[in-house]
Amino acid sequence: MSLSDLLIYGADWKLQAAGGLLLLAGAGVLVVRIFGIAMGMRIMAAAGAVFAALAYGRRERQQGWKDAQAKGERDAEAAIAAAARARADADHRNADARRLRDDDAFRRD
Numbered sequence: 469m470s471l472s473d474l475l476i477y478g479a480d481w482k483l484q485a486a487g488g489l490l491l492l493a494g495a496g497v498l499v500v501r502i503f504g505i506a507m508g509m510r511i512m513a514a515a516g517a518v519f520a521a522l523a524y525g526r527r528e529r530q531q532g533w534k535d536a537q538a539k540g541e542r543d544a545e546a547a548i549a550a551a552a553r554a555r556a557d558a559d560h561r562n563a564d565a566r567r568l569r570d571d572d573a574f575r576r577d
Contacts, residue, residue, distance in 0.1 A: 481527040492519055 492515060499515075500508030561567075 476526070477530060477533050481523065481530050484526055485523040488519055488523065492516065 492512070495515065496508070496512045499511050502508070503511060
């Protein structure tokens, strides 16, 4: 797992959103001081909308990752169960030693 994957999927989206809100608040103070209250509020409203969209996207991305991992685990369990059933069926078919060479195409009369 790369560093970007660790940051995207390793930390919960709520923790990432909280950190983003802190950065947004700090940027808001700076923007209001530079551009004034009216223009600063407009800029911060736009930045807040972009931040909300990014936070929602991050949440959905993490949910998709978790769903894919859960599907992979279910598929692996199904494959293991199918292999166990096949092994049990083969053991049942081969349990009778007299039938061991019934179908090997060599006639023993």
